[in-house]
Each structure stands twice: as structure tokens, then as C-alpha cells.
Amino acid sequence: MQPRKRLGDLLIDAKLVTVDQIETTLATKEKQEKLGEALIRQGFITEHQLIEVLEQQLGIPKVSLYNYSFDEKLFNLIPKAMAKKNHIIPLKRDGNELVVAMADPMDFYLINDLRLSTGLQILPTIATKDEITRAIAKYYDLQDFVSDWLEVQSPSLAPTDTIESEDSPVIQLVNSILQNAIGQQASDIHIEPQEKVISIRIRVDGKLQNERFLPKDIHGALLSRIKIMANLDITERRFPQDGRIRLLMDIKPIDLRIATMPTIFGEKVVIRILNLNESVIDLNQLSFTEENLAKYLQMIQNPHGLVLITGPTGSGKTSTLYASLKKLNREDVNIVSIEDPVEYQLEGINQMQVNSNIGVTFASGLRSILRQDPNIIMVGEIRDRETAEIAVRAALTGHLVLSTLHTNDSIGTLTRLIDMGVEPFLVASSLTGVVSQRLVRKICRDCKKEVEITSRERELFAMREIKLTKLYRGTGCANCSMTGYRGRIAIQEVLVITEEIRRALLNGATVGHLYDRARDNGTTLLIEDGLKKAVAGLTTTEEVLNVTILNN
Numbered sequence: 001m002q003p004r005k006r007l008g009d010l011l012i013d014a015k016l017v018t019v020d021q022i023e024t025t026l027a028t029k030e031k032q033e034k035l036g037e038a039l040i041r042q043g044f045i046t047e048h049q050l051i052e053v054l055e056q057q058l059g060i061p062k063v064s065l066y067n068y069s070f071d072e073k074l075f076n077l078i079p080k081a082m083a084k085k086n087h088i089i090p091l092k093r094d095g096n097e098l099v100v101a102m103a104d105p106m107d108f109y110l111i112n113d114l115r116l117s118t119g120l121q122i123l124p125t126i127a128t129k130d131e132i133t134r135a136i137a138k139y140y141d142l143q144d145f146v147s148d149w150l151e152v153q154s155p156s157l158a159p160t161d162t163i164e165s166e167d168s169p170v171i172q173l174v175n176s177i178l179q180n181a182i183g184q185q186a187s188d189i190h191i192e193p194q195e196k197v198i199s200i201r202i203r204v205d206g207k208l209q210n211e212r213f214l215p216k217d218i219h220g221a222l223l224s225r226i227k228i229m230a231n232l233d234i235t236e237r238r239f240p241q242d243g244r245i246r247l248l249m250d251i252k253p254i255d256l257r258i259a260t261m262p263t264i265f266g267e268k269v270v271i272r273i274l275n276l277n278e279s280v281i282d283l284n285q286l287s288f289t290e291e292n293l294a295k296y297l298q299m300i301q302n303p304h305g306l307v308l309i310t311g312p313t314g315s316g317k318t319s320t321l322y323a324s325l326k327k328l329n330r331e332d333v334n335i336v337s338i339e340d341p342v343e344y345q346l347e348g349i350n351q352m353q354v355n356s357n358i359g360v361t362f363a364s365g366l367r368s369i370l371r372q373d374p375n376i377i378m379v380g381e382i383r384d385r386e387t388a389e390i391a392v393r394a395a396l397t398g399h400l401v402l403s404t405l406h407t408n409d410s411i412g413t414l415t416r417l418i419d420m421g422v423e424p425f426l427v428a429s430s431l432t433g434v435v436s437q438r439l440v441r442k443i444c445r446d447c448k449k450e451v452e453i454t455s456r457e458r459e460l461f462a463m464r465e466i467k468l469t470k471l472y473r474g475t476g477c478a479n480c481s482m483t484g485y486r487g488r489i490a491i492q493e494v495l496v497i498t499e500e501i502r503r504a505l506l507n508g509a510t511v512g513h514l515y516d517r518a519r520d521n522g523t524t525l526l527i528e529d530g531l532k533k534a535v536a537g538l539t540t541t542e543e544v545l546n547v548t549i550l551n552n
Contacts, residue, residue: 007035007036007106008022008026008035010053010054010057010058011039011045011050011053013057014053014056014057016044016045016049016053017039017044017045021039021042021044022035022039024042025038025039025042025044026038028042034104036050036104037129046445046446046479047128047129047130047446047479048128048445048446048447048477048479049446051126051127051128054105054106054126055126058105058106060105060124060125060126061125061126062125062126062127063091063101063125063126063127064127064131064477064478065089065101065127065131065132065134065135065478066131066478066481066482068091068135070089070091070135070139071090071091071092071093072139074090074091074092074093074098075090075139075140077090077093077098077118077120078090078100078114078117078118080136080140082117083132083136083140084133084136084140086102086103086104086107086110087102087103087104087129087132087133088100088101088102088103088110088114088132089101089127089132089135089136089139089140091125093120096120096121097120097121097122097123098114098118098120098121098122098123099123099125100114100122100123100124100125101125101126101127101131101132101135102124102125102126102127102132103126103127103128103129103132105124105125105126111124127478128478128479130183130184130479131478131479133180133183133184134180134183134184137176137179137180137183138180138211138212168225170218170221170222170225171225173214173218173222174222174225174226174229177189177191177200177211178249178254178256178271178273179249180202180211181202181211181271181273182249182252182254182273182275184202184204185204186202186203186204186273187203187204187206187272187273187314188202188203188270188271188272188273189201189202189203189269189270189271189273190202190203190208190268190269190270191222191223191226191268191269191270191271192263192268193216193219193263193265193266193267193268194216194265195216195265196216197213197214197215197216198213198214198215198216198218198219198222199213200212200213200214204481205441205483205485205486205487205488206314206439206441206488207441207483209481219266223260223266223267223269226258226269226271227241227243227258227260229245229247229258230243230244230245230256230258231243232258232260237262237266237267238262239262240259240260240261240262241258241259241260242257242258242259242260243257243258244256244257244258244341245258252275254273254274254275255273255274255275255343256271256272256273256274257271257272257274257341258270258271259272274343274344281319281323282323282326282327283296283297283320283323283324283326283327285323286316286319286320286323286490287489287490287491287492287533287538288490288492288494289492289524289529289532291522291524292492292494292524292529295433295494295496296433296435296494297327298496299432299433299496300324300327300328300400300402301328302400302432303375303398303400304395304396304397304398304399304400305395305400305401305430305431305432305433306391306392306395306401306403306430306431306432307324307400307401307402307403307432307433307434307435308382308402308403308404308405308413308431308433308434308435309321309402309403309404309405309434309435309437310404310405310406310407310408310409310410310412310413310434310435310436310437311404311406311407311436311437311438312406312408312438313406314439315437315438315439315490316437316439316488316490317404317437318343318380318404320435320437320490321378321380321402321403321404322343322344322346324402325337325346325349325376325378325402326346328376328400329346329348329349333375333376334350334372334373334374334375334376335348335349335350335374335375335376335377335378336349336350336351336352336369336372336374336376336377336378337349337350337351337352337377337378337379337380338352338353338354338362338365338366338369338377338378338379338380339351339352339353339354339378339380340353340354340362340380340381341353341354350372352365352368352369354380361387362379362380362381362382362383362384362387363384363386363387363390366379366387366390366391366394367390370390370394370399374399375399375400376399376400376401376402377391377394377399377400377401377402378401378402378403379391379401379402379403379404380403380404381403381404381405381406382403382404382405382420384420385420385421385422388417388420388421388422389421389422389426391403392417392422392426392427392430392431393426393430395430395431395432396426396429396430405417407436408436408549409436409493409525409526409549410434410435410436410493410494410495410518410523411495411511411514411515411518412436412511413434413436413495414427414431414434414501414505414514415511417431424505424506424508425506427505428497428502428505428506429502431497432496432497433494433495433496433497434494434495434497435492435493435494435495436492436493436495436526437490437491437492437493438490438491438526438530438547438548439488439489439490439491439547440488440489440490440491440530440533440539440543440544440546440547441483441485441486441487441488441539441543442485442486442487442488442489442538442539443472443473443474443484443485443537443538443539443540444474444476444477444479444480444483444484444485444486445486446477446479446480446486447474447475447476447477447479447480447484448472448473448474448537449472449473449474449475450470450471450472451471451472451473453468453470453471457471457541460531460541461531461535464527464528464531466528466531466532466535467535468535469535470535470537471534471535471540471541472537472540473540474486485543489533489538489539491526491529491530491533491539491544491547491548492526492529493523493524493525493526493529494523494524495518495523496521496523498517498521500517500520500521501514501517501518501521504517525548526547526548526549527544527545527548527549530543530544530547530548531544
């Protein structure tokens with residue numbers, strides 16, 4: 001009998017990894033982590049490549065669970081706990097054979113356990129871990145909830161019994177919604193009551209997508225459970241409320257921001273998800289071009305001055321700020337921040353939380369920070385004239401100040417500060433540079449294909465004097481939920497405030513004139529940075545045009 005090959009040998013034979021990469025991964029992977037998972041996490045292979053190797057080398061068929069028609073009667077054969085732990089789900093039964101989707105079809109011990117527990121012969125197929133996780137959350141958990149909910153609807157039970165007891169189906173449902181969203185790396189969960197159902201939507205890579213629909217009669221219990229977790233008033237349904245939940249999900253610390261709002265069909269809830277286990281990324285992972293990164297590093301390495309990160313809500317401004325602080329954090333500097341809220345805790349940095357209920361605003365907190373002998377100050381957001389003026393004066397008195405502002409582009413930041421009431425000479429004297437930023441979706445690596453260039457695209461790139469060679473798109477696969485995109489990258493416009501721009505600002509120059517001066521000094525506009533990343537195969541022209549202004 002021919003011995004079974006190890007996964008590492010299969011991947012080396014397929015020329016997807018080198019021996020050195022296998023050895024490095026084995027040396028650094030976590031104790032319980034499997035080799036395939038570790039290689040994917042390191043970025044050496046994609047999950048799709050792993051599945052293709054197993055399919056070709058071992059003859060194990062792959063299956064797409066996207067819109068798969070499951071036989072829910074089979075879920076009784078494999079308990080939910082076993083399915084979740086091992087990332088497996090039953091697909092169909094044919095006589096004495098059970099077809100099972102597995103993330104690791106080479107786990108022969110698990111196949112043997114399944115054979116013994118079900119009394120059936122197991123036919124493994126391959127599916128991605130994400131697909132299996134989504135299917136378990138969507139079908140197993142919902143099936144359990146509906147049956148358990150019907151059982152607890154008894155007049156003898158008090159309302160709080162259904163939302164506070166540990167084995168309550170409502171608690172299990174809330175946990176399922178959270179686990180599923182976190183598993184898909186969602187940033188937000190929307191729980192929206194409609195006339196006859198409750199819609200659950202999640203935001204993945206900046207786009208909302210329907211996740212499931214629930215019976216309308218559970219809305220009260222579902223809402224009450226979330227409010228109890230966030231220490232909100234469960235009796236108040238007329239006014240919006242905000243709260244916060246800290247919990248452990250699969251041994252990972254998760255921070256949830258809760259916001260409720262009354263609608264005509266009941267209260268809507270939005271849950272913002274912050275994974276506290278994720279480390280703050282480095283600046284060189286923020287998809288800056290080499291030229292833009294060099295400019296930005298020069299800005300933040302100045303001993304004083306004001307550096308602003310601008311863009312709409314959800315454009316990654318805070319991530320850029322945290323990455324900047326991580327870069328600047330040294331033993332010989334005192335870094336103090338004031339934030340609303342503190343999203344990630346950074347070791348060695350003094351972080352202060354805004355609390356308007358007791359009068360701690362950005363402006364008042366910034367005043368107190370100036371008495372703490374800081375070298376570097378981070379202000380979460382400049383929202384008003386008072387905060388802007390204090391930040392500007394701090395920059396003029398020998399401090400490096402980093403902050404964010406909601407503007408559409410880098411030049412608009414200059415006029416916005418003046419519109420807020422800051423004198424033009426103060427803006428010109430204090431401002432070192434501005435980074436305008438947006439997030440665009442990345443093309444899925446597993447279904448990325450070269451596509452024909454349209455005449456409109458040729459015209460667009462020619463107008464920007466960008467050499468166009470190839471363009472790519474995702475055709476859609478199970479790994480990206482048929483969207484063609486997976487993950488996001490930033491596109492940036494880095495404006496260095498030169499003497500030319502300072503003089504133009506003091507002379508009351510128009511926005512158009514300021515743009516001309518910026519272009520003369522080599523500033524790459526947002527749309528140009530995005531189009532260059534489209535040529536590099538990172539995103540698509542559609543994504544770039546969705547977040548930029550064409551006539552700039």
C-alpha cells in the first residue's frame with residue numbers, strides 16, 4: 001500500500017511553497033494550529049490553492065456551499081458542537097453513505113470518529129473553513145433556536161427567564177449572530193425590524209449583505225437581551241441609546257458598541273465590532289506607495305507640527321493613526337491621546353477617553369494633556385473650532401499633533417479649518433501635511449482573472465497619464481461569496497504643506513489654485529493612486545470611481 005503523503009509534501013510537489021516556507025511555518029505556528037491554516041495565515045498560499053491541491057492530489061472532490069440546498073434532517077447525525085469544533089457539515093445521505101464537507105479532509109481520525117458515531121461510511125468533500133462556519137451559523141443555530149423558542153413560550157415563564165437563563169434560546173441566538181459576523185470579519189451588525197420579520201444584515205468589506213430573517217415575535221426578547229448585555233434601559237423604547245459590551249468570543253476579547261434607534265416597526269440596533277485581539281498594523285501594511293510612505297514618514301518624524309488624516313466615516317483613519325503611534329512609540333517620548341472611544345489599547349501610550357457626561361470633551365481633554373509634558377499628542381477627531389484652535393496652538397508650541405478631520409480631499413482640509421474659524425496664518429504656520437484616505441475592496445485572490453480593457457477605461461487612464469497594461473476582476477467564488485472581492489486596501493492622497501502652498505494660503509488663493517500648487521509639488525491625487533493600484537491588480541476601476549471625485 002502506498003503511504004499517504006503529508007500536506008507539506010503535496011504543496012511542495014505542486015510548487016506552491018518552498019521547503020524553507022514549510023519549515024518557517026512549522027516553527028512559528030501555534031500549538032493547536034494545523035499546517036494548512038498556518039500557511040494561509042502567513043500568506044504563502046490561499047485557501048483556494050490548498051483545496052485545489054487536495055482535490056487533484058488526493059482525488060477528494062470540492063464543493064461550494066454558497067446557496068447549497070441542505071437536508072436539515074441530517075444535522076441530527078452530527079452534533080452542533082462537533083460540527084463547530086472540527087469545521088464539518090453533513091451534505092447528503094445515500095443509503096449507507098454520508099457525504100460530509102470538511103475543511104481538513106486529511107483528518108483521518110475525525111473521519112473514523114464520524115463513522116463510529118453515525119454508523120455510516122463517510123465520504124469526505126472539501127469546502128473552505130469560512131463557508132462551513134457560515135453554513136453552521138445559518139442552519140444549525142437557526143434550527144436549534146426556532147425549536148427551542150417554541151418550547152419556552154409558556155405562560156408560566158416570566159419574560160426575563162427567556163433572556164437571562166444560560167440555556168435560553170435567545171442567548172444562543174445572540175451568540176450565534178455575533179459568532180457568525182465575527183467569523184466573516186464583519187465590522188457591523190444591523191438588526192432591523194420590518195413589518196413581518198426581523199432582518200439581520202452584516203457589513204463585510206464596507207458592503208451590507210443580508211444574513212438571515214427571523215420571526216417578528218422574538219424582537220422584544222432579542223432587543224432586551226442585547227440591552228441587558230450593554231447595561232441599557234430595557235423599558236425605554238422611545239429614545240436612542242448607546243452602550244458597550246466587552247466579551248470573550250472563542251477566547252478572543254471582543255469590544256461591541258451598541259446603538260439603538262426607534263423606527264416605525266420597533267427599535268433598530270447597530271452593533272459595531274472591534275476585535276481587540278488584532279494587533280495594530282504597521283505603516284508599511286497600509287498599502288502606501290513607496291513615494292507616499294516616504295512623504296508621510298517625513299511628516300510624522302518632525303518634532304512639531306499638525307498632521308491630519310481625513311476622509312469620511314469608515315475610511316480607516318483611526319487605523320492609520322494607531323499605526324503612526326506605533327511607529328513613533330519610543331522610550332524617550334511621551335505620547336498622550338484623547339479618543340472617543342479608545343478602540344485599541346497601545347502599550348506605552350497614555351490614552352484618555354472622552355466623557356461628555358462629566359465635561360471631558362476633546363477640547364477640555366486636550367487642555368489637560370498639554371499640562372502632562374507631552375512630546376506627541378493624538379486627538380481622535382477635530383469636531384469644532386475650540387478643538388481645532390487648541391490643536392493648532394499645540395503644534396505651534398513644539399508638539400507633534402496627529403488628528404482626523406471629515407473632509408473629502410487634502411486641499412479641502414485647508415479650507416475646512418479656515419471655515420471652522422482658525423485664522424489662515426495659523427493654519428499655514430502649524431500644518432505639516434494632510435493624508436486623504438479611502439478604502440476600496442481588494443480583488444479576491446482565488447477568482448482573480450485578467451479582463452478586457454474597455455474604451456472608457458482607456459480614456460480614463462490616458463486622461464490621468466497612467467500607463468495601462470492589464471486590468472483584473474474577480475469572477476466570483478465561494479470564498480468571496482460570489483462578490484469578486486475579499487478584504488480592503490487604502491488609497492491615499494498625501495499633501496505636504498510646502499512654502500509655496502503656505503504663501504498661496506496666506507494670499508487667499510482659491511481651491512483650484514491650491515490644487516495646481518499641490519500638483520506642481522508632486523502630489524498624487526486619490527483617483528490617481530487608486531487607478532495605479534487597479535493596474536497593479538489590487539482593485540478595480542469601479543471600486544476606485546465609487547470613492548473618488550472624477551473631476552479632480
